[in-house]
Amino acid sequence: MAGLKLLKSLALHDDKCWSVDVNNGGIMATGSTDRKIKLVDIRSFQIIEELDDTAHKKTVRSVAWRPHSNILAAGSFDSTVSIWGKDDDGYNDENDLETELLAIIEGHENEIKCVAWSHDGELLATCSRDKSVWIWEADEMGEEFECISVLQEHSQDVKHVIWHQSLPLLASSSYDDTVRIWKDCDDDWECCAVLNGHEGTVWSSDFEKSNSNVRLCSGSDDGTVRIWCLEDDNGEYEQEWIQESILPKAHTRAVYSVNWSPKGYIASTGSDGRLVIYKESEDGWIVECIHELTHGVYETNMVKWVEYGSKDVILLITAGDDGHVNVWKFDEN
Amino acid sequence: MSEFINENPDILDETLLPSRKEDITNELFGDALGKITHERKRQLLQIGSVDSPVLKNIGLLDKLLNQQLSLDETVPDLTDIETATESDENTEEEEEEDPIDAQEIYDLIAHISDPEHPLTLGQLAVVNLADIEVHDTNGKDKMAEVIVRITPTITHCSLATLIGLGIRVRLERSLSPRFRITILLKKGTHQSENQVNKQLNDKERVAAACENDQLLGVVSKMLSTCK
Numbered sequence: 001m002a003g004l005k006l007l008k009s010l011a012l013h014d015d016k017c018w019s020v021d022v023n024n025g026g027i028m029a030t031g032s033t034d035r036k037i038k039l040v041d042i043r044s045f046q047i048i049e050e051l052d053d054t055a056h057k058k059t060v061r062s063v064a065w066r067p068h069s070n071i072l073a074a075g076s077f078d079s080t081v082s083i084w085g086k087d088d089d090g091y092n093d094e095n096d097l098e099t100e101l102l103a104i105i106e107g108h109e110n111e112i113k114c115v116a117w118s119h120d121g122e123l124l125a126t127c128s129r130d131k132s133v134w135i136w137e138a139d140e141m142g143e144e145f146e147c148i149s150v151l152q153e154h155s156q157d158v159k160h161v162i163w164h165q166s167l168p169l170l171a172s173s174s175y176d177d178t179v180r181i182w183k184d185c186d187d188d189w190e191c192c193a194v195l196n197g198h199e200g201t202v203w204s205s206d207f208e209k210s211n212s213n214v215r216l217c218s219g220s221d222d223g224t225v226r227i228w229c230l231e232d233d234n235g236e237y238e239q240e241w242i243q244e245s246i247l248p249k250a251h252t253r254a255v256y257s258v259n260w261s262p263k264g265y266i267a268s269t270g271s272d273g274r275l276v277i278y279k280e281s282e283d284g285w286i287v288e289c290i291h292e293l294t295h296g297v298y299e300t301n302m303v304k305w306v307e308y309g310s311k312d313v314i315l316l317i318t319a320g321d322d323g324h325v326n327v328w329k330f331d332e333n
Numbered sequence: 334m335s336e337f338i339n340e341n342p343d344i345l346d347e348t349l350l351p352s353r354k355e356d357i358t359n360e361l362f363g364d365a366l367g368k369i370t371h372e373r374k375r376q377l378l379q380i381g382s383v384d385s386p387v388l389k390n391i392g393l394l395d396k397l398l399n400q401q402l403s404l405d406e407t408v409p410d411l412t413d414i415e416t417a418t419e420s421d422e423n424t425e426e427e428e429e430e431d432p433i434d435a436q437e438i439y440d441l442i443a444h445i446s447d448p449e450h451p452l453t454l455g456q457l458a459v460v461n462l463a464d465i466e467v468h469d470t471n472g473k474d475k476m477a478e479v480i481v482r483i484t485p486t487i488t489h490c491s492l493a494t495l496i497g498l499g500i501r502v503r504l505e506r507s508l509s510p511r512f513r514i515t516i517l518l519k520k521g522t523h524q525s526e527n528q529v530n531k532q533l534n535d536k537e538r539v540a541a542a543c544e545n546d547q548l549l550g551v552v553s554k555m556l557s558t559c560k
């Protein structure tokens with residue numbers, strides 16, 4: 001029977017921890033209502049750095065590493081995005097340098113809910129309570145950002161954005177109960193599908209890490225996790241997506257975060273504090289394991305599979321309202 | 334506020350608000366209770382020093398009980414209840430917290446001021462004891478749930494969201510984090526019931542609202558009558 005074991009509980013923040021991300025160098029970044037961003041070495045669990053906490057005047061809601069780099073984006077309720085990195089002049093050992101503020105991106109009218117880099121690291125998507133998604137083109141240094149598209153078709157707050165791992169596709173989840181899929185059409189980003197089905201705010205979504213299928217899972221305030229599948233892509237603007245299944249009900253309250261692992265597992269977590277792992281079998285999706293009270297009696301805001309390190313060790317990290325980040329080992333057998 | 338949205342709300346007299354007057358000890362001991370506590374206090378005075386925290390608690394309890402004994406001419410003052418509870422916790426930290434019931438939730442929120450009337454939510458019957466649900470049966474290390482259904486004074490009251498936010502903030506600050514709080518408008522009491530409900534129970538929106546100084550100022554003012 002598969003199981004989850006708590007490896008480490010890190011008391012990093014004085015208030016809700018909303019977001020966590022690990023880069024390919026094993027550095028974990030976290031964001032919190034205490035307005036702080038912390039960097040932790042996932043191997044030693046030691047705090048490496050606390051970034052300048054005067055950069056944001058309100059909650060740091062979302063953090064994301066640019067792929068294959070030491071550049072971090074952080075979105076805040078103060079409606080700005082900060083970009084962080086090491087200004088390496090080629091002489092110093094990179095590890096000795098302090099992480100500096102490289103840029104502050106302004107544009108959104110109010111709270112930023114999520115930031116996400118495209119797989120090639122060239123584009124940054126940001127979304128806000130102002131109902132819009134902005135796509136920014138970044139220079140190599142992470143210092144210049146040009147807005148190339150503003151997507152305004154959601155009728156309410158946009159809660160979450162995520163890019164496909166290889167295709168030029170973006171998914172946005174919203175308070176309007178839908179997920180929208182956006183596609184690059186001759187340098188303009190167009191909405192090519194609206195996924196209707198959830199009966200409450202969609203808090204997050206994630207694409208399957210597969211090159212053969214294009215599927216998306218989504219977690220909602222309605223307590224369900226749903227799988228959507230791209231049925232038909234005729235190369236034109238519109239795509240046909242269908243709701244393939246609803247995963248077996250394992251949550252009693254809102255699902256705040258879903259994450260699809262490279263091996264095909266889906267993890268979900270939320271207000272009930274449960275961490276649930278699902279697996280696809282011949283008879284459809286099954287619940288592989290449920291772990292209760294992942295952050296004690298607090299809510300769990302985010303779950304993420306960690307791809308760093310040995311291929312045999314599967315790690316998950318969760319962020320909770322207790323200000324902790326927990327590191328879990330997932331045992332497949 | 335330049336203009337009242339609801340100028341003539343129905344007002345309940347403070348004496349009619351539900352309180353713990355049905356307490357069993359009260360019924361059993363009646364007037365004798367005052368004498369009993371006085372006697373206990375006298376005995377304690379002989380054993381302990383005057384500054385003993387236990388003694389201070391007895392004093393507070395006496396005050397509290399006396400208010401109840403005087404046949405509920407007033408609702409027990411919340412400040413006293415809270416001070417008493419706090420000192421209890423200070424002296425007996427090992428003790429488990431008391432189970433929370435609907436009356437306790439009511440006591441926490443009934444004294445919140447209405448944003449446009451110089452009256453409390455209890456007096457305006459925006460919050461009612463019968464519309465509070467508490468599910469807390471799994472033990473102290475498990476999650477529990479509080480559901481409060483509020484009745485806005487008029488169906489198009491634009492302040493319903495603000496009132497709901499005030500109640501949520503009050504409960505989040507007072508209750509253990511194991512409580513999941515749901516604030517709903519009572520069915521059929523508001524034109525945009527679903528919209529207001531969705532907003533009041535969106536964790537992220539509430540968190541952002543609590544970082545809005547202006548909004549927080551209004552909420553603090555509403556809550557100032559609680560303490």
